[in-house]
């Protein structure tokens with residue numbers, strides 16, 4: 580079990596994370612917040628790469644700093660940007676990393692091949708990585724994080740650059756791997772974690788705003804999401820009045836999805852079931868970056 584106790588992080592006088600308390604057992608945890616909310620900072624702390632300026636993080640009861648090398652043996656980590664030689668093939672790159680981790684030649688080769696097959700790069704394992712697309716490189720990154728069959732897998736924006744098919748494959752890999760280990764991944768793309776994560780963690784103003792199943796997080800907005808058609812001339816006033824969750828231009832007007840209190844609801848409004856994307860937009864409605872979450876396309 581990985582535990583975060585009253586942990587915080589300050590850069591100079593800037594407090595980025597305050598007093599976090601979190602527990603991770605096996606399963607997939609989706610850390611969801613707009614850009615700049617402190618996701619990378621928290622993941623680096625969980626990976627033991629950045630010491631908290633307050634509180635502590637423990638694995639199986641021992642602080643990460645005290646575990647040091649022992650924690651690295653059970654950890655797999657994909658940073659937001661990882662380094663590789665463009666002239667290397669993924670197989671050579673993986674075998675090199677496996678050697679650093681102390682694997683013998685034979686096991687390094689077998690494990691590298693197996694993992695490259697897992698991320699569907701088996702057929703191109705001898706091609707230079709400089710010819711790879713962003714999504715293929717990202718898949719190499721995911722494979723290298725799995726080299727030591729980690730108990731704790733930390734992935735910082737693992738789906739950046741993946742196309743929809745690659746995202747779908749990645750989600751099923753997560754579900755498979757999350758059965759018997761801790762997986763913590765950050766994203767600002769709601770659809771990446773809505774179905775695959777057992778728990779969603781929302782960070783807001785440097786604190787944990789929610790940590791629960793997607794369904795329970797969605798229930799935060801239960802009974803407060805509506806859709807209605809608004810005429811062209813009234814749409815600006817409508818946008819000023821209600822937090823808008825989605826809108827679509829139609830002939831002669833706009834189909835609006837928005838949040839409102841039930842006591843103010845008008846008869847022509849249609850109540851709809853909130854999704855995680857609604858909650859994301861609502862929770863971060865006043866924050867920069869909340870609207871470039873990409874909705875699964877970036």
Ligand SMILES: Nc1ncnc2c1ncn2[C@@H]1O[C@H](COP(=O)(O)OP(=O)(O)OP(=O)(O)O)[C@@H](O)[C@H]1O
Pocket residue numbers: 590595612613614615616617618619620621
């Ligand atoms: N080494 C550092 N020194 C000073 N400030 C930093 C440092 N690293 C991050 N920050 C600041 O801390 C805040 C959180 O950054 P962080 O990278 O953790 O956010 P994030 O949610 O991962 O965003 P993104 O997805 O854009 O990387 C930002 O305001 C950032 O500018």
